[in-house]
Structure formats: C-alpha cells, structure tokens
Amino acid sequence: MSKILDRIVEQKLQDIAAAKRAVPHSQLQALIPSAPPVRGFVESLRSHHPMGLIAEVKRASPSAGLIREDFDPVEIATEYAANGAACLSVLTDEHFFQGSLEYLVAVRKSVEIPVLRKDFILDVYQIDEARVAGADAILLIAECLDDETLSRLYEHTHSLGMQALVEIYEPHNLERVLALSPPLIGVNNRNLQTFETRLEHCTDLRKSIPEEILVVGESGIHSHDDVLMLQNSGVHAILVGESLMRQQHVGQAVRTLLGTEN
Numbered sequence: 001m002s003k004i005l006d007r008i009v010e011q012k013l014q015d016i017a018a019a020k021r022a023v024p025h026s027q028l029q030a031l032i033p034s035a036p037p038v039r040g041f042v043e044s045l046r047s048h049h050p051m052g053l054i055a056e057v058k059r060a061s062p063s064a065g066l067i068r069e070d071f072d073p074v075e076i077a078t079e080y081a082a083n084g085a086a087c088l089s090v091l092t093d094e095h096f097f098q099g100s101l102e103y104l105v106a107v108r109k110s111v112e113i114p115v116l117r118k119d120f121i122l123d124v125y126q127i128d129e130a131r132v133a134g135a136d137a138i139l140l141i142a143e144c145l146d147d148e149t150l151s152r153l154y155e156h157t158h159s160l161g162m163q164a165l166v167e168i169y170e171p172h173n174l175e176r177v178l179a180l181s182p183p184l185i186g187v188n189n190r191n192l193q194t195f196e197t198r199l200e201h202c203t204d205l206r207k208s209i210p211e212e213i214l215v216v217g218e219s220g221i222h223s224h225d226d227v228l229m230l231q232n233s234g235v236h237a238i239l240v241g242e243s244l245m246r247q248q249h250v251g252q253a254v255r256t257l258l259g260t261e262n
C-alpha cells in the first residue's frame with residue numbers, strides 16, 4: 001500500500017471504532033429496514049450509453065487540498081443530476097476529504113439517481129451505515145483489502161441489495177477482483193505514491209478485462225477529449241470529481257464534459 005493509503009486506513013480504523021461506540025452495530029442494523037429502496041447503480045450507468053458519468057461531490061482531497069470553498073453538496077448534486085449525470089458519488093470521509101455521511105443523506109433525498117458512498121470501506125459496519133444513510137452503492141478498493149475481507153464485504157453489500165464498485169490501481173489486483181465476477185470494475189488512474197494521473201493506465205488495463213464487464217475510468221478526467229479517448233478504448237463509464245468541482249457552474253461543466261451542450 002502507498003503511504004497515503006496506510007495513513008487513511010489507520011485513521012479509518014479509529015473512525016470505525018468511534019462510530020461503533022457511538023451507535024452499536026445492533027442498533028444500526030435495526031435501522032436498515034427503514035432505509036429507502038435501493039436504486040440500480042449499474043443499470044443507470046448502462047442506460048447512459050455511450051458514457052455513464054458518476055459525478056463526484058468532493059470538497060477536498062489529499063492530492064489537491066481544498067478544491068471548492070463555496071461548497072453546498074445538495075446544490076452541486078442537483079445540478080449534476082439535472083445536467084446528465086447517471087449516478088453520484090459522495091465523499092463521506094471527514095479527515096482527508098472533508099466529507100460527511102450527512103452530505104450523503106441530504107444528497108440522496110434531493111435527487112432521483114443512484115448514489116455511491118465514496119469512502120475507505122474496511123468493515124461491514126460501514127456498509128450498513130451506508131445503507132441506513134440511503135446509499136445505493138459503495139466503493140471497495142482492492143489495494144486496501146485482503147481476499148477474505150474483499151469477498152466478505154462484497155457479499156455483504158449484495159445481501160443488502162446494494163452494488164459495489166470494486167476499484168483497482170495495481171494490475172496484479174485484477175485477478176483477485178475478477179474472482180468476484182463483478183458486473184463493474186473501477187480502474188483508478190491516480191498513482192497514490194506520486195498522485196500523478198494517467199488516463200492510459202485505464203485504457204491499458206481495459207484490454208485485460210472481459211468485454212461484458214462495465215469499466216469505470218476514475219480520476220484525472222478533465223475534458224470531452226479525455227472522455228472520447230476513454231470511450232474509444234472500451235471504457236463505459238467515468239468517475240469525475242475535481243475537474244467538475246473547480247467550475248463555478250457545475251451543471252454546465254457536466255454538459256461540456258459529456259459534449260451535450262446543445
């Protein structure tokens with residue numbers, strides 16, 4: 001694991017322990033039946049052919065620091081949804097991304113498209129927390145999880161009717177992820193040792209992923225040309241945060257990115 005991932009995981013384990021002290025797992029589980037019905041994350045991406053956009057609500061990050069001062073998660077999310085995003089991703093990590101589970105709760109109530117909890121998921125407790133907050137999908141990062149944990153968290157996600165976006169950076173993790181037979185795989189273009197993003201990372205790896213699996217290109221996507229390049233390489237969906245969040249009018253930014261201005 002990279003140094004930054006080590007630090008994030010160390011902090012996350014403390015956050016999870018604190019959350020369990022505040023709301024014991026049995027108490028959290030009792031709230032699951034009252035959660036809103038799950039919306040189909042993969043289905044929404046597939047229906048936005050040729051390119052499904054997962055637009056990210058992201059205030060800050062380790063690589064960029066504070067991205068957007070004027071940050072209203074609900075306003076951003078409704079603009080994203082009204083201008084063609086297929087799904088939303090909401091950062092809920094507080095320590096490194098200035099996110100919050102409360103943002104996800106508010107966003108989910110204000111849009112009709114599926115919402116992903118974007119966090120560093122290490123424990124089933126966080127998946128239950130995500131479902132109670134209204135999330136339709138969660139992120140599982142192969143680099144943070146051993147085989148047994150990855151498969152247990154994946155199964156638990158599906159047992160709640162949710163979907164998992166399973167993400168890889170390192171090519172050697174592809175085999176572990178394919179063993180889950182997931183309908184979609186995220187390929188992160190960000191090298192977490194250097195924070196450099198390279199879109200060819202995703203297009204290279206795409207060649208080793210079976211055709212029927214929906215591939216999500218993640219990180220460092222800035223322009224419609226980037227989108228076309230990914231699309232022409234067999235990438236069906238993209239996860240975009242920073243380049244949208246830096247624009248004053250995020251709805252217009254979605255249209256420009258997707259090439260749907262007119």
Ligand SMILES: O=C(O)c1ccccc1NCC(=O)[C@H](O)[C@H](O)COP(=O)(O)O
Binds near residue numbers: 004188239240243
């Ligand atoms: O964004 C970071 O700096 C970062 C650092 C450490 C771990 C993960 C990180 N990013 C998570 C993501 O995957 C991105 O938020 C997502 O792919 C969107 O990327 P971008 O469009 O470049 O904001």
